[in-house]
Amino acid sequence: MFQRVNRLAIELPEVEYGDVNAASAVQELLGGKFGEMSTLNNYMYQSFNFRGKVKLKPFYDLVASITAEEFGHVELVATTINLLNKGASFPAAPDLTPLQNGKNMRNAKAFIATAQTSSPHDSMGLPWTGENVFTSGNLVLDLLHNFFLECGARTHKMRVYEMTDHPVAREMIGYLLVRGGTHIVAYAKALEMATGVDVTKMLPIPNLDNRVFDAARKYEDRGYGNVLFTWNYVGDYTDINKIWKGPHPQTGEKLIVKEGIPETSGKVPNLDELPEEFAPGIGPDEFHAIAKRLLAKM
Amino acid sequence: MGSGLTSPYYSETVKGFIGNYVAVQTTAKTLHHGVLTHVYPDHIVLDICHVPFFIRTDEIVWVTLGRQI
Numbered sequence: 001m002f003q004r005v006n007r008l009a010i011e012l013p014e015v016e017y018g019d020v021n022a023a024s025a026v027q028e029l030l031g032g033k034f035g036e037m038s039t040l041n042n043y044m045y046q047s048f049n050f051r052g053k054v055k056l057k058p059f060y061d062l063v064a065s066i067t068a069e070e071f072g073h074v075e076l077v078a079t080t081i082n083l084l085n086k087g088a089s090f091p092a093a094p095d096l097t098p099l100q101n102g103k104n105m106r107n108a109k110a111f112i113a114t115a116q117t118s119s120p121h122d123s124m125g126l127p128w129t130g131e132n133v134f135t136s137g138n139l140v141l142d143l144l145h146n147f148f149l150e151c152g153a154r155t156h157k158m159r160v161y162e163m164t165d166h167p168v169a170r171e172m173i174g175y176l177l178v179r180g181g182t183h184i185v186a187y188a189k190a191l192e193m194a195t196g197v198d199v200t201k202m203l204p205i206p207n208l209d210n211r212v213f214d215a216a217r218k219y220e221d222r223g224y225g226n227v228l229f230t231w232n233y234v235g236d237y238t239d240i241n242k243i244w245k246g247p248h249p250q251t252g253e254k255l256i257v258k259e260g261i262p263e264t265s266g267k268v269p270n271l272d273e274l275p276e277e278f279a280p281g282i283g284p285d286e287f288h289a290i291a292k293r294l295l296a297k298m
Numbered sequence: 299m300g301s302g303l304t305s306p307y308y309s310e311t312v313k314g315f316i317g318n319y320v321a322v323q324t325t326a327k328t329l330h331h332g333v334l335t336h337v338y339p340d341h342i343v344l345d346i347c348h349v350p351f352f353i354r355t356d357e358i359v360w361v362t363l364g365r366q367i
Contacts, residue, residue: 013365014365015365016362017329017362019329022329104327164329165329165331166329167331167364167365167367170367215367
């Protein structure tokens with residue numbers, strides 16, 4: 001089962017201007033092969049399909065708890081896209097062609113199908129697919145896949161960071177570089193527990209420290225690279241501490257497991273209404289009628 | 299064809315942002331963030347992580363205060 005909290009993993013800056021083509025690039029981090037939809041669905045299906053959950057509980061706990069975190073990452077990237085999609089159209093009567101700029105943007109479909117918001121597609125409009133899910137059932141193979149997936153995700157984040165300097169995109173990528181880095185080490189340590197092989201010696205992949213990225217530095221400093229959360233307060237998934245222990249292989253900091261969710265979080269932004277997109281498409285009279293129906297006592 | 303002749307007021311207006319962290323939207327549909335250090339009749343100088351970028355005024359669509367994170 002899953003619980004949901006109406007908060008974002010981090011506070012995203014409120015910026016008056018957008019960067020619509022940057023939103024297209026960030027789509028790769030959402031619906032691309034190495035995007036958050038992939039990390040989420042890989043760990044989620046691996047957790048559902050885990051054979052031997054009792055015998056290999058720490059490994060099951062690891063993929064199950066990271067699944068919950070990845071849900072929040074999908075939300076964060078989708079919200080980033082929504083905040084970047086600002087300022088491309090104007091409210092006006094249809095005859096004044098208020099969506100004319102949409103023809104010149106990389107993602108014209110967003111103007112037509114999603115009212116300039118996110119969708120589970122990559123930066124070229126290719127839909128995310130279940131083919132991106134690897135759930136072989138073999139523990140070592142799935143952990144190796146996850147290690148590779150997180151390294152690929154990191155690479156893509158670094159490249160998108162280099163494509164745009166819009167503050168919302170940079171803040172999101174800075175945070176996810178650090179948390180993604182944590183997951184890389186988590187799967188490396190899980191592989192070490194399962195096979196005795198120390199794959200942390202290969203890191204970082206690519207060979208550039210997170211600290212080189214301005215937006216990532218503050219999250220490294222706050223210790224987000226050393227902590228894994230259990231994402232619940234009922235004592236589930238605590239055996240991740242059998243894997244996530246000892247010193248961080250790169251910084252030497254102590255690895256810690258925290259029960260529950262992070263103490264700090266961000267507010268979920270309220271997106272602008274776009275009458276030119278008919279979204280949400282509820283005018284004052286309709287709103288009044290809806291309110292009357294919602295508030296009526298049956 | 300200096301833009302100081304065709305849009306003389308624009309440079310004067312943008313001078314008000316000198317020293318500030320700004321966002322610059324260009325006709326190439328690219329967005330750049332940096333500290334505005336100089337404004338000339340036909341170009342501006344943007345300091346992006348201590349590297350100067352010389353942007354032609356003709357290519358600027360808008361300049362506004364940027365949001366630094």
